[in-house]
Amino acid sequence: MKRIGVFTSGGDAPGMNAAIRAVVRQAHALGIEVIGIRRGYAGMIQGEMVPLGVRDVANILQRGGTVLLTARSQEFLTPEGRAKAAAKLKAAGIEGLVAIGGDGTFRGAIQLMEEHRIPVVGVPGTIDNDLYGTDFTIGFDTAVNTALEAIDRIRDTAASHERVFFIEVMGRHAGFIALEVGLAGGAEVVALPEVPVDVEAVAQGLLESQRRGKTSSIVVVAEGAYPGGAAGLLAAIQERVALEARVTVLGHIQRGGSPTAKDRVLASRLGAAAVEALAGGTSGVMVGEVEGEVQFTPLKEAVERRKDINRGLLELLRVLAL
Amino acid sequence: MKRIGVFTSGGDAPGMNAAIRAVVRQAHALGIEVIGIRRGYAGMIQGEMVPLGVRDVANILQRGGTVLLTARSQEFLTPEGRAKAAAKLKAAGIEGLVAIGGDGTFRGAIQLMEEHRIPVVGVPGTIDNDLYGTDFTIGFDTAVNTALEAIDRIRDTAASHERVFFIEVMGRHAGFIALEVGLAGGAEVVALPEVPVDVEAVAQGLLESQRRGKTSSIVVVAEGAYPGGAAGLLAAIQERVALEARVTVLGHIQRGGSPTAKDRVLASRLGAAAVEALAGGTSGVMVGEVEGEVQFTPLKEAVERRKDINRGLLELLRVLAL
């Protein structure tokens, strides 16, 4: 393999740049050229490509976002779009791809492989941590710490005003962020998409907590945990009991910022391993870190199998929220 | 004067604890006892009072929120409520008060003085910076930096996805936070309560900016700048032109967190000056910092006169947002 392409797609995640840097430098060490494809699949179709040398990725390790940009592409969802993309890759002499993103990115990659025989290795870059085949996705640790910092701030106000706060964090289908943030932030309750929310129990728990003398509480709600998110859950509770509470939606601040050490190391490791895999003839897989070791999982499994939350941590949160 | 009371009231602001510490220690240096009144005027009516010695305020300088708690009080809005509060103060031997808060706090203080002859000195503690008689209120600098950090994060996503973001910051009646954050965050546009928003001009400006090649933009909107805040303004724009944009409401994260150096120094200075004023027989004033010097302004003026934003900075923002 003489030349590979790398791109980012889907929602941006802190650490994507660290992964791009690792791809470029590991490839250089193996004598492989790297072409950066801008704007994900949309740019692939348009042939937006730039050669990336080792100095081109200097000083990006610590930056949030993605220097290769990211975009959605309706056209790539069509066979014609994918054919155009494949033609551009071939014209550029690209023999393999490193795809950095989440499940949407990987679904596209699977089609590209199946229809056009382009070898792809996926690197899990998404704050949601919802990919099977890796204990952590790139960006998750940063997003959790960003949300936690916001909760620590809100707790100042919650404690000073003796109020209850409902805080909505990202996670339409997965509660990894909510669970980790809830446990680390001392939340009274977390509401996750994976576990049906018992509104009555939450309502009674909050009242009981006030009776026990706890004057302020934090409830962490994953956006997909309840219809209407945090505001929806609070409204449902208020239909049952009298509870004054404020709602804060953390929103897009969770996506950005300089990546944590963990996300930079993970991204460096997985970016480099992806290139090694491609160079060694492996493709159709996502590279992940499982129990501390680099592992490969078929892309189909990565997107189709469901990674479950750690139910022990959920139980622990209940014990500690006294 | 042998004994004074100190309390915080209204929305909490970072630096309130630094002010409480300064009040206690400056009073100690002058041989005056300090009683902490918890939960603002509500606690005053209930007689929730604790003596505060110099060690009681150790290690609070760096904490957000207020260790004296804060609350709203309907009862204090009535003459009977204020009479109860005054009785409690007299029973506790409190000869003067340091009131840390915003305009609501000071309006209450004015009534307490007028009706019950209790000397009060106000300390401006509010993130909004909307008090006449001080260049900066305690908490403003921290709130601005917190909002700025959030905007820096969002910019990562805005740049990576080449999107426009409408970010709502605090400020129902005052645009100080929005203006400072907009200028520091490189916003394309800021919308403030003090300046009528020209929706058509904003819409055309954003389109023009895209035509000039700027692929992502930040619009900072004070919550009171337009009906419906950031979402309302975006909707109004979208009625005129096709513009895709995301909305993020920063919300309560702006209130909390460890105060910046500037807020801690300001709070220390004003807290100490308030005690010196009371001890010297001055009351009915708010202590502020004007052009670097401590100054006193009658409480009535502080709440009634309007402090205007710096229009030069607004003009500067327009020049720099290219």
Place this chain on the structure above:
Amino acid sequence: MKRIGVFTSGGDAPGMNAAIRAVVRQAHALGIEVIGIRRGYAGMIQGEMVPLGVRDVANILQRGGTVLLTARSQEFLTPEGRAKAAAKLKAAGIEGLVAIGGDGTFRGAIQLMEEHRIPVVGVPGTIDNDLYGTDFTIGFDTAVNTALEAIDRIRDTAASHERVFFIEVMGRHAGFIALEVGLAGGAEVVALPEVPVDVEAVAQGLLESQRRGKTSSIVVVAEGAYPGGAAGLLAAIQERVALEARVTVLGHIQRGGSPTAKDRVLASRLGAAAVEALAGGTSGVMVGEVEGEVQFTPLKEAVERRKDINRGLLELLRVLAL
């Protein structure tokens, strides 16, 4: 078991408070009383004990340092000192101990168990990550991120002045912090206690890097990697080649600060597991997290066996430092 004691000892680490909170609340859930022993073994000998209820550990989860304080004790190194400590524990009705600290703490605990049959479970609280039996110690992730933030700042100056910086991080006997920080911070070289430093190779590598056009570099040095630490290593290099460089010793800033999400979750998990173990009759072990699962390791093994650094990451750093 009806009553247990908890204490922190050795160097403080962010997350110790989260562990104390988890010990107290998990014990409460199991109907066990908790006595907090202040100032480690020194306080144990003096009988400095306070009952800890569930509300006593409210609002400490996010705080650096340890609310139970920590101290060194010469007296505890003698059999007489330990006998006094044991007598105090028995007098207080303490039937088991949770010891939060590093290898010195655990060596003391082993002696206490052997000589006085007091059941102890250890919780690994040290920023150094040098305990066998846990993938990560409490405080390590925070220390790494604090050091990384400092390096990111220094890199601004290094890049602006086109200089080489030698940055010394904590780690007298272990290079975990240096390796993680070096990889995450884009260091050119890391020097670790575990790997003999080849001064000639480092010198030539830095010169070669400058010849390749890299105008600024970061060298991360664990304090125990070379006699004299970062300054010693730089001096040794300057005896061989002409290299201008600055030295910064990060020092104690690495110990403090609010713990990261990871450290809070780890501390919560291990603190709770330690109580469950004690309650279930297990002692003489350290509770750790290995490959994501809670595991128990005999205290002797934890302090005597050496945990090696990940040599793959060291190799990865060399590849990425182009």
Place this chain on the structure above:
Amino acid sequence: MKRIGVFTSGGDAPGMNAAIRAVVRQAHALGIEVIGIRRGYAGMIQGEMVPLGVRDVANILQRGGTVLLTARSQEFLTPEGRAKAAAKLKAAGIEGLVAIGGDGTFRGAIQLMEEHRIPVVGVPGTIDNDLYGTDFTIGFDTAVNTALEAIDRIRDTAASHERVFFIEVMGRHAGFIALEVGLAGGAEVVALPEVPVDVEAVAQGLLESQRRGKTSSIVVVAEGAYPGGAAGLLAAIQERVALEARVTVLGHIQRGGSPTAKDRVLASRLGAAAVEALAGGTSGVMVGEVEGEVQFTPLKEAVERRKDINRGLLELLRVLAL
């Protein structure tokens, strides 16, 4: 004026990039071209120049360091060197200069003006805040907050171990950082270059403080306050009294990092004002912010007159350090 040059020189300071951006964009608004001169006076002599358009300075507002780089130049200290520099400027059609830096930068600028009649306006960019003619220099607020954050971390350890810490901050000739950080960080004592250090008084004060029951203390020492800095002062104290204490030198971390809101706004304001002054025919001055307003001070005065620290704040620190 059709074309101006801008450069940064001396130690880097957070906010220099914000100033560069403001220079470029304000010049654009006035129809003036901007040439960026790299590496300060060294690059000026070499003719290292790049045109800077409005998009070239996009996304640098929030970055620490300086994108124009900075360097020292021995050659510029000679008349021949300056003549070369002037010749390069003339060859490039540069009719005026904006010089961003500290007193060394401005001394060079004065010579360039006097010997070669090149109009220069200075912008105060230095963390030390030691320039007459501006209440604050660009970078000061960020440096103070960075040092404060470090002190907050160290305080965790100081409090947990009940220790005294001597913390050295930047400031060879000026104590602005030390005073601000000491007051904001709750230091027991600050040692400044401007005020002779009374070693005996500091020693007795620390012992007295321990007798009063304060178990941990922070002493902030400007590097130029005492021979040998913090370590030197501690040694001198230990010659008189028995005092255990740790020393931490914050060092270069104080120079870097993303600028605070205040530094970004100040840099934007002064950068723009410098261009307006040049365009209006004013030169030989430094632009500063005095009591909230933009003011111009002759460059000679800016470097020769001494700005004194606020002695009232020093007194306040003594009162609050109980």
